[in-house]
Amino acid sequence: MxxxxxxxxxxxxxxxxxxxxxxxxxxxxxxxxxxxxxxxxxxxxxxxxNIPCTFQRVINKRRKEKTNTNPQQKSTNLAERIDRIEKLLTDSLLKEASPHASPSASGSASFGLKLPSFPALSQSSVSSSVPLHFAGRELSVVSLLTGIPLLLPEGQEWIQTRTGQKIDVEKLSPTRPPWEKQRALNTSAWLSDLKTGTLFDLPDKTTVELHLKRYGLSLMQSVFPILDPKLFQETINAVYQEPYPDSYYGQAGLRGCIFAFLAFSSLIIDPCTMHQPPQPPPVDGQKFFTQANLSVPQILQESPTLEGVQTVTMLALYDLVTGSLQSANYYGTLAGRMLLVLGAHTSPESTENLVSPVTSLDFRVQRQLRSIFWICYTVEKDVCIRIGQPQMFTEENCDLTLPPGYVERLYSTMNGSHCCFAQESPDNPLFPVDLRLSIIKSRAYSALYSFKALKKTDAELLKEIRELDDELERWRMSVPLEWRPTLSFSHETPDPNVSMHTVMLRLNYHLCMTIIHQASSRCKSWVKGQGGMMDGVSSSLALSVEASRSTLLYIEAAEHVLVDGIFWTVIFYPMSALLAIFCNILQNPSDPQATKDLALLRTTTGMMERLFSRQPYAVKEIVHLKLIADFVSELYRLATCAIEKAWNERT
Known part of the structure; x- marks a missing residue:
């Protein structure tokens, strides 16, 4: 010690x-x-x-008093700030609870619901890669090519100057674009399954096989060739093999593919197979989506496989069809990265085995991976345009050779029955949109809306617009006459061959025209008024507006052929067209065409309500429908005020 x-x-x-x-x-x-x-x-x-050690000096107490009083002062200031914040929150809640507090409470006359308002986001909270311009004015900073969910102060000032009215920011600047919604997950059911240990239980094998048989007989197999029926049958046999496999992690891709397929199959509505026995039992698509989603982390830890790519791609398609664009973008990016690892972006389909029956397993796998590549390529172009995100599949990195015989097969099959084609030729997919249009979309995005493109001069921009317009016209002329879209559509010249396939064809053609020619709004000649160049820019912008009018007129004429559950797939086309027409009315309120355009705004609201009523689970999504109705009603109100103001000033 x-x-x-x-x-x-x-x-x-x-x-x-x-x-x-x-x-x-x-x-x-x-x-x-x-x-x-x-x-x-x-x-x-x-x-x-050897000097005296004394402590006789006088100590200045000022610093000590300052240090003693500083915490108390800080505490007082903090308490005052907290009191002010609490008072503001209390006032805000009381105002929100009041039936006469918010103007959005008396929004659309179509719905007698009291719903929470949607506060506008600050500009700093949203990325701004592609600002929207119209006639030389920058209206928004949000990353969308054809939408203005968020307005710059300059854009608000321009609208108020043209209309003489103060805009309702809550209606015109919602937190999300009108064509995008956020899916609400049923967490209580998910936690219940997790506690009971049934979260990853497989469905009945017979149920999966019946859904696979319906998919193989439906048009969806040709439009979305996400599965090869023979290869997927092998996946089913491997998952349900005896003895039952103990390890879940060893079969994450196989099980996830089963869950994702049933979630995707729950969205299939095909009149061709609706009455053909035996009908598969209905499944809870949201439940199987959640189960497949929970398998994704383990899939990403394993080496990429066909089953893993199919799982993630079907999750992306499920989100795209149900309107969750951000989630669809994330899943599509994951699937794209897996396809890049597997080499599907540079492996065009071979023509050697087209005559003889396909017997090689490796050939089937490679062909299926290539089909999934084209699905992801098509989906990415649509999602990039809708949310303004950069592309991953670019022309510099991908082999964009079309499948053998694709162009000839695409329009020849439209003369007959889609149902017969789906049963007789399951190995010849059509894909959701003409792949050549998707390639033009990709080139338009790179040339006009990429980060590099935003720095181009007026001459360079107009050159790109002219070249893309020529390419789009060459595509249009290559379409057989009976299916060929026209720039201007009217009820006097209806489409005699209208079908779901021609609807998507025309809508995408009009969208390409809009995004190509609307880029002319960025030209500085609008401000400088440079004579001849101004005339060229004006005509280019007029083409985009005319394409937007044709979009609304064609959807109204083809409303009867739109299948149920298609609302979130097509809503982007009329909403983006509405915004272009709205801006044109404000730009030229005295034009005689402005009155006709105003009527289009009015009739489109009812058309979208009818489409929404045919959407499954419409009651659960009534909140978002009110957001859309408020958005369109505010556009109609401001457009009406602009025309009245111009008329009063002229008289």
Whole structure:
């Protein structure tokens, strides 16, 4: 044990420690600005220099008082801030609860619901890669090519100048674009399945096979060739093999593919197979989507496989069809990265085995991966345009050779029955949109809306617009005459061959015209008024507006052929067209066409309500329908005010 100090030593040590706690520097050390050990009776410095060690100077208490009062002052200021915040929150809640507080409470006359308002986001909270321009004016900073969910102060000022009215920011600037919604997950059911251990239980094998049989007989197999029926049957056999596999992690891709397929199959509505026995039992698509989603982290830890790519791609399609664009973008990016690892972006389909029956397993796998590549390529172009995100599949990195015989097969099959084609030719997919249009969309985005494109001069921009317009016209002329879309559509010249396939064809053609020619709004010649160039820019913008009118007129004429559940797939086309027409009315309110355009705004609201009523689970999504109705009603109100203001000024 260590020896204990004597009492004298303890008393001297205790005195020194006490002195250290309350001491200050002696007069000599303080004067020389050196560290004082405050030893008794003399500090080290004074003892070494044999001088008196005194503590006689007067200490200034000002600093001590400041340090003592500062925390109290901070506490007082913090308390006052908290009181102000609480008061503001209380006032805000009371105002929100009041039936007459918010103008959005009396929004669309179509719905008698009291719903929460949607506050506008700050500009700093949203990325701004592609600002929207119209006739030389920058209206928004949100990353959308054809939408203005968020308005710049300059855009608001321009609208108020043209209309003489103050805009309702809550209606015209919602937190999300009108064509995008956020899916609400049933967390209580998910937690219940997690507690009982049934979260990853497989469905009945017969149910999966019946859904696979319906998919193989439906048009969806040709439009979305996400599965090869023979390869997927092998996946089913591997998952349901005996003895039952103990390890879930070893089969994450296989199980996830089963869950994702049933979620995707729940969205299939095909009149061709609706009455063909045996009908598969209905499934809870949201439940199987959640189960497949939970398998994604393990899939990403494993080496990429066909089943893993199919799982993530079907999750992206499910989100795209149900309107969750951000989630669809994330899943599509994951699937794209997996396809890049597997080499599907540079492996065009071979023509060697087209004559003989397909018997090679490797050939089937490679062909299926290539089909999934085209699905992801098509989906990415649509999502990039709708949310303004950069592209991953670019022409510089991908082999865009079309599948053998694709162009000839695409329009020849439209002369017959889609149902017969789906049963007789399951190995010849059509894809959702003409792949050549998707390639033009990709080139238009890169040339006109990429980060590099935003720095181009007026001459470079107009050159790109002219070249893209020529390419789009060459595509249009290559379409057989009976299916060829026209720039202007009217009820006087209806489409005699209208079908779901021609609807998507025309809508995408009009969208390409809009995004190509609307880029002319960025030209600086709008501000400078440079004579001949101004005329060219004006005609280019007029083409985009005319394409937007044709979009609304064609959807109204083809409303009867739109299948149920298609609302979130097509809503972007009329909403983006509405915004272009709205801006044109404000730009030219005295034009005779403005009155006709105003009627289009009015009739489109009812058309979208009818489409929404045919959407499954419409009651659960009534909140978003009210947001859309408020958005369109505010556009109609402001457009009406602009025309009235122009008329009053002229008279």
């Amino acid at each position: 260590y020896p204990s100090p004597t009492s004298a030593e303890r008393s001297e040590e205790e005195a020194r420690q006490t002195r250290k706690r309350t001491a200050r520097a002696c007069d000599a050390c303080y004067k020389r600005k050196i560290k004082c050990d405050a030893a008794v009776p003399q500090c080290n410095w004074c003892s070494h220099h």
